[in-house]
Amino acid sequence: MQNNVLILDFGSQYTQLIARRVRELNIFCEIKPYNHLPEDLSEYKAVILSGSPFSVRGDDAPHPDLSQIKGKKPLLAVCYGAQYLAHFNGGNVAPSSTREYGRAKLSFIDHSESFFEGISEGSQVWMSHSDTIKKLPEGAIKLASTHDVENAAYKLKDEDTYAIQFHPEVYHTTDGKKLLENFLVHIAGVAQTWTPDSFVETTVAELKAKIGDEKVILGLSGGVDSTVAAVLLHKAIGKHLHCIFVNNGLLRKNEFQSVLDQYEGMGLNVKGVDASARFLDSLEGESDPEKKRKAIGRVFVEVFDDESHLVEDAKWLAQGTIYPDVIESVSATGGPSATIKSHHNVGGLPDYMKLKVVEPLRMLFKDEVRRVGASLGIDKELLGRHPFPGPGLAIRILGDITREKVAILQEVDAIFINGLKEWGLYDKVWQAGAMLLPVNSVGVMGDERTYEKCVALRAVESTDGMTADWVNLPYEFLQKTSNDIINKVRGVNRVVYDISSKPPATIEWE
Numbered sequence: 001m002q003n004n005v006l007i008l009d010f011g012s013q014y015t016q017l018i019a020r021r022v023r024e025l026n027i028f029c030e031i032k033p034y035n036h037l038p039e040d041l042s043e044y045k046a047v048i049l050s051g052s053p054f055s056v057r058g059d060d061a062p063h064p065d066l067s068q069i070k071g072k073k074p075l076l077a078v079c080y081g082a083q084y085l086a087h088f089n090g091g092n093v094a095p096s097s098t099r100e101y102g103r104a105k106l107s108f109i110d111h112s113e114s115f116f117e118g119i120s121e122g123s124q125v126w127m128s129h130s131d132t133i134k135k136l137p138e139g140a141i142k143l144a145s146t147h148d149v150e151n152a153a154y155k156l157k158d159e160d161t162y163a164i165q166f167h168p169e170v171y172h173t174t175d176g177k178k179l180l181e182n183f184l185v186h187i188a189g190v191a192q193t194w195t196p197d198s199f200v201e202t203t204v205a206e207l208k209a210k211i212g213d214e215k216v217i218l219g220l221s222g223g224v225d226s227t228v229a230a231v232l233l234h235k236a237i238g239k240h241l242h243c244i245f246v247n248n249g250l251l252r253k254n255e256f257q258s259v260l261d262q263y264e265g266m267g268l269n270v271k272g273v274d275a276s277a278r279f280l281d282s283l284e285g286e287s288d289p290e291k292k293r294k295a296i297g298r299v300f301v302e303v304f305d306d307e308s309h310l311v312e313d314a315k316w317l318a319q320g321t322i323y324p325d326v327i328e329s330v331s332a333t334g335g336p337s338a339t340i341k342s343h344h345n346v347g348g349l350p351d352y353m354k355l356k357v358v359e360p361l362r363m364l365f366k367d368e369v370r371r372v373g374a375s376l377g378i379d380k381e382l383l384g385r386h387p388f389p390g391p392g393l394a395i396r397i398l399g400d401i402t403r404e405k406v407a408i409l410q411e412v413d414a415i416f417i418n419g420l421k422e423w424g425l426y427d428k429v430w431q432a433g434a435m436l437l438p439v440n441s442v443g444v445m446g447d448e449r450t451y452e453k454c455v456a457l458r459a460v461e462s463t464d465g466m467t468a469d470w471v472n473l474p475y476e477f478l479q480k481t482s483n484d485i486i487n488k489v490r491g492v493n494r495v496v497y498d499i500s501s502k503p504p505a506t507i508e509w510e
Contacts, residue, residue, distance in 0.1 A: 432460075
């Protein structure tokens with residue numbers, strides 16, 4: 001593929017947003033750690049340097065070898081990248097005398113360069129840095145300024161090398177997507193050919209070449225990711241795909257049978273395995289969130305190992321892992337970004353399990369998965385299903401897990417989700433669920449004192465799960481839902497609504 005874009009990650013939490021914006025332009029891109037450059041750069045038509053929490057003046061500053069990139073390929077340096085090019089090429093980077101964080105407006109633009117074509121002075125940008133470029137590197141031309149930042153953008157003479165101090169990838173930079181388009185399409189000449197149809201065509205061909213006639217076991221959950229992964233694999237290898245849906249005892253109410261039912265008629269070979277007792281036993285007495293995730297992940301692998309022995313000559317384990325799972329578990333690609341939380345389906349398999357892993361959606365964001373699913377002809381209702389975490393209700397029950405707590409939360413969750421559907425709110429919400437809190441509170445029911453559980457309801461809007469904001473559900477709906485939960489679910493006497501955004505809060509509570 002000659003139209004790939006390489007994004008070098010210096011540890012910024014915004015790096016993945018750069019990838020999102022690039023893909024919105026129908027251009028495929030890959031994120032690689034700055035210290036693990038691909039040996040073969042010929043397939044990349046342009047390169048973008050990300051921001052970073054480090055300072056270029058620090059002893060621990062990321063310092064990649066750009067000798068095969070700078071001056072040889074179109075290069076866009078963002079924030080830290082812009083400071084890096086200045087600092088190591090004759091410029092001067094120093095601590096900023098004023099706080100340069102948040103919204104700013106471009107007060108000067110050099111429109112002689114196509115880089116800022118279609119962008120006017122006064123355009124809002126987003127700053128996030130403590131150092132500033134006092135002096136441009138040798139042979140640089142200033143392209144833009146803000147009121148507080150003299151060198152907000154520059155270009156190196158005789159090179160397609162551009163640098164910006166602000167972040168074009170974030171929502172608050174109003175013309176950020178246009179800027180990326182100017183650089184990638186008009187300057188670098190990258191073709192906008194990466195579409196859901198092209199992804200399906202390429203991925204199916206790659207799966208056929210990689211797997212051949214070998215058998216694949218797929219962990220099917222009923223959610224969008226594993227369903228799309230299953231249909232992709234079925235398109236590539238047909239009868240060699242064996243789908244397994246495991247009841248881990250932490251599913252929503254009646255979900256085990258309803259998921260099996262929904263796959264009837266799709267042509268997929270699906271087997272249901274009830275391992276609920278095995279999972280719940282492994283969680284007994286465990287309250288630490290990470291240890292719960294690890295325990296579920298361990299049993300998840302063990303169950304699939306057992307099932308793999310029942311499929312003669314099975315060679316592969318397929319998973320519906322998507323990009324945010326990978327990013328939050330191990331950074332974008334093992335680079336310097338911070339680990340947020342582990343995911344049960346990320347990180348490979350233990351040595352004793354003799355299955356190779358295939359993850360056809362590993363580089364896709366959630367909204368991209370849905371578009372690919374639509375391209376494959378998957379039912380809209382199934383594609384519109386809210387995301388549900390792999391560990392299930394285990395990470396929505398704070399503290400230790402018991403069968404009684406699972407039963408309580410299943411009832412609460414059913415009332416909440418069914419209510420959203422009845423009120424026509426389900427499709428307006430990206431993800432919703434209920435959390436069982438490890439606290440009891442005093443209540444009064446029928447003139448009697450109660451001391452029972454509190455549940456928190458959460459509903460968020462998002463596009464890819466990387467960022468999310470709480471949904472302003474109607475008070476009337478929340479009032480009825482709260483009444484229904486307290487009246488119908490024994491053991492709960494208090495309901496609260498979570499109005500936290502991501503960041504700083506994650507969507508799930510654990």
